[in-house]
Amino acid sequence: xAKIISNIQVPxxxxxxxxxxxxxxxxxxxxxxxxxxxxxxxHDVHFVYSLEVAEQNEKLERPQIHLDQIxxxxxxxxxxIVIGSGPAGLFAALRLVERGIPCRLFExxxxxxKRILGINQFWRYGKLDxxxxxxxxxxxxxxxxxxxxxxxxxxxxxxxxxxRLVNFGAPAEIEYLSNPHVxxxxxxxxxxxxxxxxxxxxxxxxxDHQITEFVFQNKAVTGVVDEYGKTHxxxxxxxxxxxxxxxxxxxxxxQGVFLEGKSFAMGLRVEHPQQLINEIQYRQHxxxxxxxxxxxxxxxxxxxxxxxxxxxxxxxxxxxxxxGTEADRIxxxxxxxxxxxxxxxxxxxxxxxxxxxxxxxxxxxxLKLREELEKKAFYQVGILGGTKQLPAQNLIxxxxxxxxxxxxxxxxxxxxxxxxxxxxxxxxxxxxxxIQESFQQFNQSxxxxxxxxxxLYGVESRTSCPIRVTRDQVTMESxxxxxxxxxxxxxxxxGGITSxxxxxxxxxxQIYAKWSSQGLHRG
Numbered sequence: 001x002a003k004i005i006s007n008i009q010v011p012x013x014x015x016x017x018x019x020x021x022x023x024x025x026x027x028x029x030x031x032x033x034x035x036x037x038x039x040x041x042x043h044d045v046h047f048v049y050s051l052e053v054a055e056q057n058e059k060l061e062r063p064q065i066h067l068d069q070i071x072x073x074x075x076x077x078x079x080x081i082v083i084g085s086g087p088a089g090l091f092a093a094l095r096l097v098e099r100g101i102p103c104r105l106f107e108x109x110x111x112x113x114k115r116i117l118g119i120n121q122f123w124r125y126g127k128l129d130x131x132x133x134x135x136x137x138x139x140x141x142x143x144x145x146x147x148x149x150x151x152x153x154x155x156x157x158x159x160x161x162x163x164r165l166v167n168f169g170a171p172a173e174i175e176y177l178s179n180p181h182v183x184x185x186x187x188x189x190x191x192x193x194x195x196x197x198x199x200x201x202x203x204x205x206x207x208d209h210q211i212t213e214f215v216f217q218n219k220a221v222t223g224v225v226d227e228y229g230k231t232h233x234x235x236x237x238x239x240x241x242x243x244x245x246x247x248x249x250x251x252x253x254x255q256g257v258f259l260e261g262k263s264f265a266m267g268l269r270v271e272h273p274q275q276l277i278n279e280i281q282y283r284q285h286x287x288x289x290x291x292x293x294x295x296x297x298x299x300x301x302x303x304x305x306x307x308x309x310x311x312x313x314x315x316x317x318x319x320x321x322x323x324g325t326e327a328d329r330i331x332x333x334x335x336x337x338x339x340x341x342x343x344x345x346x347x348x349x350x351x352x353x354x355x356x357x358x359x360x361x362x363x364x365x366x367l368k369l370r371e372e373l374e375k376k377a378f379y380q381v382g383i384l385g386g387t388k389q390l391p392a393q394n395l396i397x398x399x400x401x402x403x404x405x406x407x408x409x410x411x412x413x414x415x416x417x418x419x420x421x422x423x424x425x426x427x428x429x430x431x432x433x434x435i436q437e438s439f440q441q442f443n444q445s446x447x448x449x450x451x452x453x454x455x456l457y458g459v460e461s462r463t464s465c466p467i468r469v470t471r472d473q474v475t476m477e478s479x480x481x482x483x484x485x486x487x488x489x490x491x492x493x494x495g496g497i498t499s500x501x502x503x504x505x506x507x508x509x510q511i512y513a514k515w516s517s518q519g520l521h522r523g
Contacts, residue, residue, distance in 0.1 A: 001055065001058075002052050002053060002054040002055070002058060002060060003052070003053055004033070004050065004051070004052055004053075005023075005024075005050070005051050005053055006050040007048060007050070008020070008023070008048065008049040008050070008051060009038075009046045009047070009048055010046055010047045010048075010049060011045075011046045012045050012046060012047065012285065012288055012290050012291065016032075016047075016049060020051070020053070024053060026055075026056050027053050027054070027055070027056070028053070028054035028055050028056045028057055028058045028059075029053075029054045029058065029059060029060045030051050030052065030053045030054065030060070031051065031052045031060050031062075032049060032050075032051060032173075032176045033049075033050040033051060033052055033176055034048075034049065034050040034176050034177075034178060035047060035048070035049050035050075035173070035176050035177055035178065036048045036177075036178035036179075037178075037291070039281060039282055039285070039291075039294075042283050042284070045282065045285050045288075045291075050176075063163075064163070065159065065160045065163050065164075067095075067098050067099055068099070069098070069099055069100035070099060070100040070101055070512070070515055070516060078233060078234060078235060079101070079102050079103050079104050079204075079234065080096060080101065080103045080104070080234060080235075080236040080237070080238065080511055081103065081104050081105075081106065081223075081224055081232060081234040081236070081237045081238065082096075082103055082104070082105045082106070082237075082238040082240060083105075083106050083211050083224070083237065083238065083239055083240060083241055083248075084106075084107065084140065084239070084240035084241040084242055084245075084488070084490070085105060085107040085109075085137075085138045085139065085140060085205075086139065086140020086141060086142055086240060086242050086488065086489075086500065087140060087142045087488070087497045087498075087500040087501040087504065088140075088238075088240035088242075088487045088488025088489070088490075088494060088500040088501065088503050088504040088507075089105060089107075089140070089238065089240035089487070089488070089504060090105075090139075090191075090194055090198075090501070090504070091161060091164075091500075091501040091502075091504035091505050091508075092238045092240060092487060092504035092505070092507050092508045093105050093198055093203050093504075093508075094164060094194065094197070094198060094504075094508075095504065095505045095508030095509065095512075096203075096508045096511065096512070097197075097198055097201035097202060097203050098201070099508065099509075099512045101508075101511065101512060101515060102201070102202030102203060102204075103202075103203050103204075104203070104204045104205075104206065104232065104234070105198070105203055105204070105205045105206065106206045106209045106210075106211050106224070106226065106232075107137070107138055107205070107206065107207050107208075107209065108131055108136055108208070108209065108210035108211075109131045109132045109133075109136040109137030109138060109207065109208070110131065110132050110137055110138065110207050110208055111137075111138050111192075111195070111207055112137065112138040112139050112143060112188055112191050112192060113192070114132060114137075115132040115133075115136075115137030115138055115139070115143070116188070117132075118131070118132030118133065118137070119132065119133060119134060119144065122322070122388055122416070123321075123322065123388060123415045123416040124415075124416075125388075126386075126387035126388035126416075128324065128325075128326075128327050128387075128388075130325065130326070130327070131208065131210075133323070133324070133325050134321055134322075134323035134324075134325075134331075134333060135242060135243075135244040135323060135325045135462065136242075136244070136325060138191060138195065138207065139187065139188070139191045140242050141242055141243065141244070141323075141333075141462070141489075142187065142497045142500070143184070143187060143188060143191065144184055144321060144323070144333070144335050148179075148180070148181045148313070148496065148497065149161075149162065149165075149174055149180040149181060149182065149496075149497055149498045150179055150180065150181075150496070150498070151495075151496055151498040151499045151502075152495075152499075153498075153499045153502065155499070155502040155505075155506075157501075157502040157505040157506065158498060158502060159175070160505060161498055161501045161502055161505065162174050162175045162180070162498075163175065164194075165182065165190060168190045168193040168194045168197070169186070169189050169190045169193055170182045170186060170187070170190050171186065171338065179295065181336075181338070181340075182338065183336065183337045183338025183339070183340070184335045184336065184337055185337040185338055186337075186338045206226070209226050209227065209228070210226065210227045211224045211225070211226055211227075211248075212225055212226065212227050212251065213225040213251065213255070214237070214251075214252075214255055214257075214481075214484070215231060215233075216255065216256075216481055219480065219481050219482060220235075220481060220482040220483050221234070221235065221236075221237050221481055221482065221483040221484045222234070222235065222483075223237075224237060234483075235483050236483050236485065236511050236514075237483060237484050237485065238485045238487050238504070238507050238508075238511075239252075239469060239484060239485060239486050239487055239490070239491055240487040240488045240490065240491070240500075240504060241490045241491075242488065242489055242490040243462055243463075243464055243465040243489040243490050244325050244462055244490075245490055246367055248490070249367070249465075249467050249469075249490075250364075252469060253363070256480065256481075257469065257478055257480055257481055257484065258469075258470050258478065258479050258480035258481075259363060259467050259468065259469055259470065260363070260467070260468050260470050261355035261356075261359055261362070261363050261364075261365060261366055261466060261467060261468075262355055262366075262465075262466060262467065262468040262492050263352060263353060263354050263355050264352075264353055264355075264366055264463065264464045264465065264466045265310075265312065265350035265351060265352050265353060265463045265464065266350055266351065266353060266369075266370065266373065266431070266459065266460060266461045266463065267309070267348060267349050267350035267351050267431065267435055267459075267460050268332075268348070268349055268350075268423065268427075268435060268456045268457060268458045268459065268460055269320055269332050269333075269334055269346055269347065269348050269349070269456065269457045269458070269460045270346065270347060270349050270395065270454055270455075270456050270457075271320055271344050271345065271346040271412055271413060271454065271455055271456075271457065272344070272345050272346075272449075272451065272453065272454045273343060273344060273345070273453055274293050274294075274316065274317055274342065274343055274344055274345045275343070276345075276448060276451060276453060276454075277293075277294050277295075277296065277316070277345045278291075278293065278294045279448070280294075280296075280446050280447065280448050280449065281294035281295075281296060281446075282294055292316070292317075292340060293316035293317035293336075293340040293341070293345065294316060294345075295314045295316045295345075296311065296314060296347070296446060297310075297311055297314065298310060298311040298347075298349075298438075298442045298445065298446070299311070300437070300438040300441040300442065302434065302437070305434075306354075307351060307352060307434055308351070308352040309349065309350065309351045309352070309434050309435060309437075309438035310349075310350065310352075311347040311348065311349055311442075312347065312348040312349075312350050312460075312463055313333070313334055313347065313348050313463070314334075314345070314346075314347035314348075315334040315335060315336040315340075315345065315346050315347065316336060316340045316345050317336050317337075317339070317340030317341050317342045317343075317344070317345065318334050318335055318336030318337075318340065318342055318344065318345065318346050318413065319334065319335055319336065319342055319344070319346075319413040319414065319415065320332055320333075320334055320344075320346050320390065320412065320413050320414045320457045321333050321334065321335055321414065321415070321416070322388050322389070322390050322414065322415075322416040323462070324374065324378075326374075327387075328375060328378050329371065329374035329375055329377070329378050330374055330377035330378040330381055330390065330391065330458075330459065331374055331377075331459065331460075331461055331462055332390050332414075332457045332458060332459065332460055333460070333462065334346045334347065334348065342413055343413075344412065344413040346413065346457075348460040348463065349435055349438065349439070349460075350460055350463055351431050351434050351435060351438075353366065353369070353466075355466065363467070364467070365466075366466025366467065367466050367467065369466075370461045370462075370466065373426060373427065373458075373459045373461055374459060374461055376425070376426045376459075377390075377391050377426055377458050377459045380419065380421045380425060380426060381419045381421075384419050386417070386419050388416040388417070389414075389416055389417040389418055389419045390414050390416065390417070390418050390419070390457045390458070391418070391419055391421040391423070391426065391457070391458050391459075392409050392412065392414075392418035392419065392420065392421065392455050392456060392457050392458075393405060393409075393420065393421055393422060393423055393455060393456050394406075394407035394408075394409065394452065394454070394455050394456075395439070395450060395451065395452070395454040395455060395456055396450070396451075396452050397422070398423055398436070398456050399436055399439060399440075399450065401424055401432075401436070403422075405420055405422060407452060408420070409455060410453070410455060412455060412457075414457065418457070421458075423456065423458055426458055426459060427458075427459075463495075464489060464492070464495055465489060465490050465491070465492055467492060468486075468491065468492030468493070469486035469490075469491040469492065470486070471485070471486045471491070471493070475510060476506065476507055476510045477510075485507045485510070485511070487500075487503050487504055487507045488500040488503050488504060
């Protein structure tokens, strides 16, 4: 019988199978359940494994997650509607069709193949497609990201999400790595396969169809209206529109759906040579072929003010992207491909912004601040005739806060180029000072983090949505309108690919439970 063995420590110059043969000479097949790297001690860098090990001649099968299904779904003209095809929307639709419930999915942007063309046009020529950019289109903001699947949530759906991603072509190791990532290049291959599966299971997908209005009767949703004026009836609508769909939030507010302001974070993105980060983190092992591109996680908390500054969405061997969704606003974000082989490492350095302290009863105060900073960033770029370039500044110049930058910008990783600015002309003082203070703290824990070879990009303003579409903790429906299910990052209930996907699964299971309770049979 197979057994689980945990905390197997394997030096980086050793091989797992050799180590296991020494531990259990007569073992059979084995499967890695978890793998992590421990580089805390300079002279003892090693991998830590948990394994499922079979006896001799025993076979191990890759576990699959199977679901109960409804075998007699309701009428075809009342299928649930999912709005948005990011991780939350796609996994809500996937879970529904696997439960035997056909659904309809609406996306304002295009298929990923067409969307990518629009993004490349923007990076190359500065021509923004408001429907197909780094935030909108099939795959959502997660399509152009590091593809990181790290999450702090403890959802029981995490194994399901990872299992299904692997089934659609993601690397198998995401199911056991402690810091799993798919990579932006590979996630683009996964999404079309997921789309094809959804269609094969009865999901109707409407690309280039923006939902502009909801139909409510007696505080319950009965359908939606698309931009072409057509009404689509539905008693269950999953709202998974992502963190950038401000127009949807304003429309919900106009129609009386309950919203509340929430705390969020904004800041800048810092980029270093990847070799420098490797040397800081791995020291004499910096060039070891098994270690790859090093990452980091940094936090600084001011106990007097209660304000926190932390690294977010760290992208080893990555790129910094111009990621705006409006023609007069500039946003930056980070991504990396599966190999993480760019010569640069980047991460957002963001400050927590408490809604109540900063905006009080102004529901849209966070959105207003976000818009203000993004427009300031665009203005600074526009002074020199740019539209797509990112504002950037050498880290030393940023910390000295002078009236003139001393350092020229390096080329960096941004495919759309950069413009040399002073971020004191973009960020409010409270953000500027706390981020500067945090770099001094970060340099204490990572000696060499402050470097003339590092530069900043701005603005990192889309870490999460400053608005929450509040839902009931039990039914997961809007607290003001039945049948409307706020979901994922745009509704204020997730903070990354995995957590958004898990939230979509949770919503789908709530809909499944309702359909099952209506006297339908399970398979």
